Every structure is written in structure tokens, then in C-alpha cells.
Amino acid sequence: MPSLAQADVFSGAALSTIAFADDIMAKVLFAAVYLIGYLAGIIFMIAGFLLQVGLELNANLINSPLVQVGWQISRDFANLLLVVAIITTALGTIIRWRGYTYKEILPSIIVVALLINFSLSIAGIFIDATGVVSNFFVAKATPNASHGDFIQFSSSLAHALGLQEAMKTDHLKEDEFTESATFKFGKASLQLLAALFFVVAFTVLGGGTMMILAFSVVIRYIALSLLLIMLPLALISSTIPKFKKNWEEWQGKFIEYLTFLPVSLFFIYLTIIFLTNFKDDPNGIFSTITSSQSSVADFIANIAETAARLSIVIGLLLGNLIISKKISSSAKDMVANGSFALYNKFRRGSRKVGMLPFRGARAGARGIGKRIPATDIRGKAVGAISRLTSRIPVIGGVLSSYRANRSAQNEELRAEQVNDYQKSKLKNLSNNELFGYSELGSVAKAAKLNELSKRGKLDEYLSKSKDSEAALKPFIDAAKKMGTQKDLLKTRPDLAGSFAEVGDDVAEAIEKAVGKISPKDSLEIATSALKKVEVAMSLKMNQLKEIARSATPEKKQVLQNAVRIHLDPLILKDTSAMSGVEKQIFEKLSKIDAFMEGPAWS
Structure with missing residues (x-):
């Protein structure tokens, strides 16, 4: 019987080796779970710390030494540039340099000079307004903490997310692995493997999402600080025709970063409310999953509950980042579109206000010893004089030429605004983004019409509306107002009839438009x-x-x-x-x- 005895010895040795290997494997898996849990704790701790630091920095943005010192240096340099701008205006007036005469620039310089020295206080109003909204959501998320307690807010967010629960291994007892001394893992080993997989996956996703959120808040502080420091120089650029787009770019970035934090905190608050109020709901998704313990093993139910919780958490945080970015971009575009219209009104109004002293002086000099007539009489007199001078060969020609030149300058300036808007806002958009771009104001409509025509997508865009002609009309009206039909008709001469006068032949208008194309x-x-x-x-x-x-x-x-x-x-x-x-x-x-x-x- 020596062969049977030897077989028993070899069989016992093999089983002992397998049991030893299984025990080693279990310990390795336990160590891996512990290590991943430890690393995940570090990631979330760093993310929470960065979020806390970012919120505190954003709360004291205006009073930051970086902003205060940097803005003062920028302001002093901008005041020097104002002196240079005034000298340039004087030279431009002397040599009649179009776009740089005192009538066109001096009123803007006066207003900008005032804005530069109060720019930080004015910007502070908007920052404080978003700060009030942000603090409101922070206070709502931490009702038992003091006002503006960002440490408690970070702790509340981490507790509500419950990502640390994925690291728990209480239900995985090491002494239960005695049953695994076979050629296959036991129940406890499978539990540990499944838990390990979900811990790794959701720790990476959840920790990465939290870090992105924290970095976004810190980047907001850095970006707004730099924008505030550059604000005086941005205001200077708004007075120079060739550099107006720099001011518009500053506006867009400022609004985008300004609105990001309150919108983001709003969605974080919703995330905390959802997880706090619904994770213990007996009819909620978490309880529904954990209660389904029929033929499915307990460990699968536990893992499913953890997966559902963490999937919702990560989805809410990622959705928060995406939606916050979208809303911030929309706010930026709305402000940019509105600023074009406000800028035109402001420029016309500031010219009138800025020229009042000069006009008053001229009127006073002419009116010495004369009686000011009634308004209606004066209007009739001005009209009569205008008609009379228009009949005088030399004077009438000069006045007509002046009016035509002034009208051409205004039309050229409006067309330049549309062209700048098209290049800075629409050129880099995809076709779908361009289709969905919300146009507010004549500048945006005219720019979008030009871009759609240039890409050959105008008909496709109009086909999405029930009435193509009705959808096209606002764009045509905007192009007429901004004087951009020349560029439009280079790509769409078939629309020349839309710009023709009442009673004009459409075919002749199209032929004329095609004839102007090189x-x-x-x-x-x-x-x-x-x-x-x-x-x-x-x-x-x-x-x-x-x-x-x-x-x-x-x-x-x-x-x-x-x-x-x-x-x-x-x-x-x-x-x-x-x-x-x-x-x-x-x-x-x-x-x-x-x-x-x-x-x-x-």
C-alpha cells in the first residue's frame, strides 16, 4: 500500500499549498483594498482642502493683496496711456485722421478716465453680488454652521457624497477564508474581488471629479484676479477702434468666470440635498436595490447599492461642471451681445454730452446780443437754411459731401463691429453650436447671418423653422441696420431682392449684386x-x-x-x-x- 500512502501525502501537500496560496492571495487583496482606500482618502482630503481654499480666496477676492497692488500698478499705467491718447487725439484732429479726431474719441476718453479710477469698486459690486448668492447656497448646505464656514461646507459635501463608504471592508472577515482551501475562491473571496473592482473604478472617477471641481474654483480666483488687474488697460483699449475687441474679450471672460461659482454651488447644493434626503428613503433607489435579496447573493446587492450611489454622485458632479460651464458661456454671450447695443447708445450719448461745452461756446459766441427764437421757429429756420444752402453750388456740395461721408463712416463702423463679432464669437463654433447660438441684438444677428452664409448653411438653418421667410426676416433687418449686406451678398446674391427698395425689380437687384462680385x-x-x-x-x-x-x-x-x-x-x-x-x-x-x-x- 505504499502508493496509496504516497498519494495521500502528495494530496495533503497540494491542498496545504493551495490553502497557503489562497491565504496569501486574501491578504494581498485586503492590503490592496486598504492601500486604495488610503490613497482615495488622500485624494478626497486634497480635493476638500483645495475646495475650501478656493472658496475662501473667492470670498475675499477684491481685498486680496494681489488684486489691490496689481490693480494700482495697472491703473497708474493706464492713466499715463490716457495722456498719450489725448495727445494722439489732438494730432488726429489736426491732421484729420479718421477715427482719431476729438469728436470721435475725446468723449470716450473722458468717461473712461473716470471709469479707470473707480473700476475696481464697480467690478467689486458685481463680484459681491455673486458672492452673496454663493454664500446663500453655502449657508443652505451647512445650516448648523456659521455664515461663510467653508470648512464645514467641504465636510458636509464629503459626508453627503459618501464616497468613503466604498472603502469599508467590515463585512469581509478574514477568518471566513478557511472555506476557500479548494481549487476555487469561496464566497468571501468573490465578495472582496467585486468590492475591490468597484472601489478602484469609483475612487478614480469620484476623486478625479472632486479634484476637477476644486481646481475649477481655484482657477476662477486666479482668472478673476488677473482680469481685475488688467481692467484699467482693458478700459483703455475700449477707446481705441483697433483694440475694441480686447475689451469685448475681457468682458466675456469676466462674466464667464464671475457666474461660474454661484451656478456651480447651486448644483452642489442640489447634490447634497438629494443625497442627504433620498439615500434613506424607503422608496428610493438605494433601498430598492438593497431590498432585492431573493436569489441574488447579499454581496451583489451591497455592491449594486454602492454602484448606484456612486454613479449618481459622479453624474451629479460632472453634470454640475458641464451645466455651470454652459450657463456661464450663455451669460457671457448675452452680456457681450447686449454690450454692443449699449456701447452704440453710450457712444452716441457721450459724444453729445462731451461736445456740449464746445457747442455751447460756439452758440454763445454766435448768440451774443441775439434773442433765442422759439423751438418750432428755430426748427423751421434750420430747415429753410439747410434747403437754401443745398442750392448754393459750392456750399451745398460741401454739405452734401460732408453728410454722405459721415453716413459712410457710421456704416463702415457698424460693419466693422459685425465683422469683429463674427471672427471672435462665431468663427470657431461648430455647425451645431452655430445653429443653437442665441443671437441678441442687431450685431449678433448680422454676424450669425454672415457666418451661416459663408459656410453655406443658411438654408439648412432656416429649414428647421416652420416659416423660413419669417425666420430670415429678423436677420435681413439686422443686416440692413448694420450695413453688412455687401459682405452677405458676396456669398448669397440671391438675397439681393430682400435689400431692394419697394417697387424695384428683384432680377435686376440680383444681377447688380452678382456684378459686384470679383x-x-x-x-x-x-x-x-x-x-x-x-x-x-x-x-x-x-x-x-x-x-x-x-x-x-x-x-x-x-x-x-x-x-x-x-x-x-x-x-x-x-x-x-x-x-x-x-x-x-x-x-x-x-x-x-x-x-x-x-x-x-x-
Whole structure:
């Protein structure tokens, strides 16, 4: 029987080895859980500390030594630049440098000089307003703590999230692993493996999310501090036509970072309320999961409960970051759009106010010893004088030229605003973002119309509305008001009829618009515009040659189809039966079709 004895010895040794290996594996898994729990605790501790520091820094933003000292240096430098601006204005007035004369810049300089020295106090009003809203949500989240207790707020958030519960291993007892001395893990080993997996996954996600949130709050403080320091210089740039976009960029960033904190704290408060009030709800999702203990093992129910809790936590925190960013960007765009309209009104008003002393002096000098007539009489007199001077050959021509030049300058300035807005706000947006962009004010509408036309997406955008014509009308009105139809008609000459006067022929308006497009720019004509036969007929031969040489095959095919669709019925018609208009159309389309049949087109 020596073989059986030897077999028993070998079998016992194998089982002992397996039991020893299983015991070692269990201890390793326990150590891994403990290590991950320890690292997770460090991550959450750092995130909570950063969140606390960020909230405290943001609460004392205006009184920060960094902001106070930096703003004073920037203010003093801005005051020096104001002196340079005044000297430049004087020189611009002497040499009649358009855009830099005292009538255009001096009123803005006076107002900006006042704003620069009070800019920190004015910005502080907005920061304090958002601080009041932020403190309201902090106080709501920590009702038993003192006002503005950010340490208690961080602790309340960590307790409500309950991420530390994923690290608990109380139910996983080491002495239960005696049953695992077989070729497979026992129940306790499987519990530990499953718990380990979820601990690793949700610790990384939850800790990362908390760190992102904490860093966002700290970055807000840094960004707003730098923006406040640069505020005097940003105000200076608003008075210089070439640098106005820097002021608009400062505005957008300031509003975006300003609104981020109260919006973010609002959603954090909702997260705390949800987790505090609903995790013990007998009808809630957590209780529903843990109560389902039929054929499913207890450890699966526990893991499912933990997974559900942490999934909701991470979803709420990530949603908070995404929504806060979206709302901040929307607030930025709303303020930016409104600031264009306010800026125009302010500029016109400030010019009138700023010029009052000069006008008063001139009026006083002219009116010495004269009686001021009644308002209606004065108005009639001014009108009569204006009509009279317009008939005088030299004076009338000078006045008419002055009025036309002034009108052209204003139109050019408005068009420049739209162009700057389009480049800074819309150029880098995706098509879907551009479609959903909320346009407020004529500047934003005109800029969006130009960008949609430039991308060839205007018809697609309008097709989303029930009434395309009604949806297009506000954009056309904005383009008329801002004087941007010139750029628009380069890509969409088929819309020329929308800018024509009442009673004008639409076909003539389109022909005139196409005639103003250079051969090189004819490549930018939208494909949807080339579908209109009025546009196709208006193309000159040099434009057709450029399209034949450089346009895409799709655009060439669309143009050829537009010509053939309208030419084929005329070919079948007797020439003597054609009207005068039909004969003109037939001749134009025939020339274009002959060119398309030639070698240059293919």
C-alpha cells in the first residue's frame, strides 16, 4: 500500500499549498483594498482642502493683496496711456485722421478716465453680488454652521457624497477564508474581488471629479484676479477702434468666470440635498436595490447599492461642471451681445454730452446780443437754411459731401463691429453650436447671418423653422441696420431682392449684386444661390471661367443643372412665340450653356 500512502501525502501537500496560496492571495487583496482606500482618502482630503481654499480666496477676492497692488500698478499705467491718447487725439484732429479726431474719441476718453479710477469698486459690486448668492447656497448646505464656514461646507459635501463608504471592508472577515482551501475562491473571496473592482473604478472617477471641481474654483480666483488687474488697460483699449475687441474679450471672460461659482454651488447644493434626503428613503433607489435579496447573493446587492450611489454622485458632479460651464458661456454671450447695443447708445450719448461745452461756446459766441427764437421757429429756420444752402453750388456740395461721408463712416463702423463679432464669437463654433447660438441684438444677428452664409448653411438653418421667410426676416433687418449686406451678398446674391427698395425689380437687384462680385470671390457663392436661375444668368464670362477652373464638381453640377432646367423648355418653344423677357433669358442661358459644353468647363 505504499502508493496509496504516497498519494495521500502528495494530496495533503497540494491542498496545504493551495490553502497557503489562497491565504496569501486574501491578504494581498485586503492590503490592496486598504492601500486604495488610503490613497482615495488622500485624494478626497486634497480635493476638500483645495475646495475650501478656493472658496475662501473667492470670498475675499477684491481685498486680496494681489488684486489691490496689481490693480494700482495697472491703473497708474493706464492713466499715463490716457495722456498719450489725448495727445494722439489732438494730432488726429489736426491732421484729420479718421477715427482719431476729438469728436470721435475725446468723449470716450473722458468717461473712461473716470471709469479707470473707480473700476475696481464697480467690478467689486458685481463680484459681491455673486458672492452673496454663493454664500446663500453655502449657508443652505451647512445650516448648523456659521455664515461663510467653508470648512464645514467641504465636510458636509464629503459626508453627503459618501464616497468613503466604498472603502469599508467590515463585512469581509478574514477568518471566513478557511472555506476557500479548494481549487476555487469561496464566497468571501468573490465578495472582496467585486468590492475591490468597484472601489478602484469609483475612487478614480469620484476623486478625479472632486479634484476637477476644486481646481475649477481655484482657477476662477486666479482668472478673476488677473482680469481685475488688467481692467484699467482693458478700459483703455475700449477707446481705441483697433483694440475694441480686447475689451469685448475681457468682458466675456469676466462674466464667464464671475457666474461660474454661484451656478456651480447651486448644483452642489442640489447634490447634497438629494443625497442627504433620498439615500434613506424607503422608496428610493438605494433601498430598492438593497431590498432585492431573493436569489441574488447579499454581496451583489451591497455592491449594486454602492454602484448606484456612486454613479449618481459622479453624474451629479460632472453634470454640475458641464451645466455651470454652459450657463456661464450663455451669460457671457448675452452680456457681450447686449454690450454692443449699449456701447452704440453710450457712444452716441457721450459724444453729445462731451461736445456740449464746445457747442455751447460756439452758440454763445454766435448768440451774443441775439434773442433765442422759439423751438418750432428755430426748427423751421434750420430747415429753410439747410434747403437754401443745398442750392448754393459750392456750399451745398460741401454739405452734401460732408453728410454722405459721415453716413459712410457710421456704416463702415457698424460693419466693422459685425465683422469683429463674427471672427471672435462665431468663427470657431461648430455647425451645431452655430445653429443653437442665441443671437441678441442687431450685431449678433448680422454676424450669425454672415457666418451661416459663408459656410453655406443658411438654408439648412432656416429649414428647421416652420416659416423660413419669417425666420430670415429678423436677420435681413439686422443686416440692413448694420450695413453688412455687401459682405452677405458676396456669398448669397440671391438675397439681393430682400435689400431692394419697394417697387424695384428683384432680377435686376440680383444681377447688380452678382456684378459686384470679383471672379475670385465668385468661388465663394453658396451652392444654394447657384440653384437660382437669376444668379446663374447674371454670371459674367470671367466669373464662369473662374468657377470652371477652381470650383468643386458639386458646385459646377448645380450651376449646370440650374441652367439646363430653365433652358430646355425654352429650346422647345418657338422663338417667335417668346416674349421679350423670355428672349433675353434664352440668349443669356444659351451663352452660358455653350460655355459649359466647351472644354474649359470639363
